[in-house]
Amino acid sequence: MGRVPLLLAMLLCAPAFAVDPGPDPVPSVMWEFYRQQWLMDAPYQFDARVRVIAPPFAEDARQVPLQVDARALPGTVQRILVWAELNPLPKIVDFQPGPQVLPWLAVRIRIEQATALRAAVLTDDGIWHVGSTLIDAAGGGCTAPSVVRSEAGWEERLGQVLGARFPREDFSRLRLEVSHPMDNGLVGGVPEFYIEHAELRDAQGQVLATLELFPAVSENPNLSFDLRRAEALRLSLRDNNGNTFDAAID
Amino acid sequence: MRALLLVMLVVSLPSQADLEYRLAPRQVAPDTYVFEGSTENFSRANGGNIVNTGFIVTEAGVVVIDTGPSLRYGRAMRQAIGLVTDKPVVQVLLTHHHPDHALGSQAFADVPIAALSATRELLGEEGDALAENLYRLVGDWMRGTQVRLPDQALEPGVRVFGSHSLRLMAFSGHSGADLAILDERTGVLFAGDLLFYQRALTTPHSPGLAVWRKQLEQLQATPWQVLVAGHGPVARDAKPFVQMLDYLGWLDGLLRESAQAGLEMNEVIATPIPPRFAAISLTRYELIRSVSHLYPQYEQAVMARVDR
Known part of the structure; x- marks a missing residue:
């Protein structure tokens, strides 16, 4: 076969919307594995416009602050998938912000060792934009004994929600902290027990955003969202044992 | 083969010699000496010699204040003390349980080691984990180092060694149990880590910044002449207190205002450090x-129950 037909064949086989992923900005042994699992064959690119922000090192590997900011992306964000590559349970959250919620999220997470942190952001053109950062750690955040379970009366506080909203110039910040041990099943004798689903609704019951949580989220989950309007909100949470918790922020 | 051996010998020699703390005692008052560490972070280059320790040569023998980060450091201390005096070490006083101050105690196994009783408890609970972390940070300098618990519990009050009356004061602001030692004869105040100077303060076991500030004010009111901070240069004026109170006030205000504004942790971490603290090392890191360590308390103070 001559060169020209080969080139033609390649062009015809490639998906019409193929994009060049560009170089991976962080050293990684697990990227390809998780890409195949979660992004499958969808087109993607490493994209510095997706900012994954964490401290350079984990002072407390059980409570590491992580921020994902995809506001600089053009188009509409449909989904934000976040994971810690070298965690035994890597998935952190699967966030689907509706039009009233900014593509921005802050959460505190567990990490088991120094790792790459990834946020894959799906825009409405079907392309995943992948933001990355590295964090150093002494480690052990996923297998450390629960702090919550060592505190007397934690069962009575299960599902309690602390919340507040904070005005910004052109949006409204919502901050929440939920009492829950978020057991990940990696501590001896304690089975998985964690909040797996959260929904934000407006006063009319319209869903504004959904958030799937995974056990890499720290105990007593601490979450921040930015909403376009400072309207009354309802929060509903469900854990993997079927407990449901509700909150209202006026 | 011989050439290879020679090469190996030459290559290995400097690395052995490098693990020397080369402690040089500096006299800061009559009978009173300080081993001043750097204001850097722990590293494999400095072996954790980032801390101030000291000793007082009294008629009744030598009183050692803190034993440093490792067995090797403790041994180096004893050797250096032996160049200053023939008197035996008769007492070790530990200011608090943090590893850079208390892990050299094995080198003083033949000497009574005293600390506040809460310091002993904290070292018992957390010492192994703290030591493990130092092994990770400084490496082979730590070889052979294990936690040695104090064998005497100190009460606040005065203890006399020869002509030196040492006023022992119990606080909690830095680590939960902090001993400050004022030599009433010389006016030297060994403030432990209640006081940092030109080095950012650390907060892993602090009960709160407001508590710490109040205790610093009490400490400043004692009749001191010379200030030996836990980290940073020795001073003869109040500059370390002024800097500490300023810095604590800034940090407390920053955390409070950030929580009130609804910032998440990464946004607080990115806050500019005021230029007046430019001479202080490790501000961003700390x-x-x-x-x-502290922001969750401030966050919770501005949130209310919203569950239904």
Whole structure:
């Protein structure tokens, strides 16, 4: 076969919307594995416009602050998938912000060792934009004994929600902290027990955003969202044992 | 083969010699000496010699204040003390349980080691984990180092060694149990880590910045002449207190205002450090740590129950 037909064949086989992923900005042994699992064959690119922000090192590997900011992306964000590559349970959250919620999220997470942190952001053109950062750690955040379970009366506080909203110039910040041990099943004798689903609704019951949580989220989950309007909100949470918790922020 | 051996010998020699703390005692008052560490972070280059320790040569023998980060450091202390005096070491006083101050105690196994009783408890609970972390940070300098618990519990009050009356004061602001030692004869105040100077303060076991500030004010009111901070240069004026109170006030205000504004931790960590603290080492590094230790208290103070 001559060169020209080969080139033609390649062009015809490639998906019409193929994009060049560009170089991976962080050293990684697990990227390809998780890409195949979660992004499958969808087109993607490493994209510095997706900012994954964490401290350079984990002072407390059980409570590491992580921020994902995809506001600089053009188009509409449909989904934000976040994971810690070298965690035994890597998935952190699967966030689907509706039009009233900014593509921005802050959460505190567990990490088991120094790792790459990834946020894959799906825009409405079907392309995943992948933001990355590295964090150093002494480690052990996923297998450390629960702090919550060592505190007397934690069962009575299960599902309690602390919340507040904070005005910004052109949006409204919502901050929440939920009492829950978020057991990940990696501590001896304690089975998985964690909040797996959260929904934000407006006063009319319209869903504004959904958030799937995974056990890499720290105990007593601490979450921040930015909403376009400072309207009354309802929060509903469900854990993997079927407990449901509700909150209202006026 | 011989050439290879020679090469190996030459290559290995400097690395052995490098693990020398080369402690040089500096006299800061009559009978009173300080081993001044750097204001850097722990590293494999400095072996954790980032801390101030000291000793007082009294008629009744030598009183040692803190034993440093490792067995090797403790041994180096004893050797250096032996160049200053023939008197035996008769007492070790530990200011608090943090590893850079208390892990050299094995080198003083033949001497009574005293600390506040809460310091002993904290060292018992957390000492192994703290030591493990130092092994990770400084490596082979730590070889052979294990936690040795104090064998005497100190009460606040005065203890006399020869002509030196040492006033022992119990506080909690830095680590939960902090001993400050004022030599009433010389006016030297060994403030432990209640006081940092030209080095950002650390907060992993602090009960709170307001508590710490109040205790610093009490400490400043004692009749001291010379200030030996836990980290940073020795001073003969109040500059270390002024800097500490300023810095604590800034940090407390930053955390409170950030929580009130609804910032998440990474936003607080990115806050500019005021230019007046430019001479203080490790401010950004310690801000990252302090936000992790302390910010949750400030966050919870501005949130209310919203569950239904």
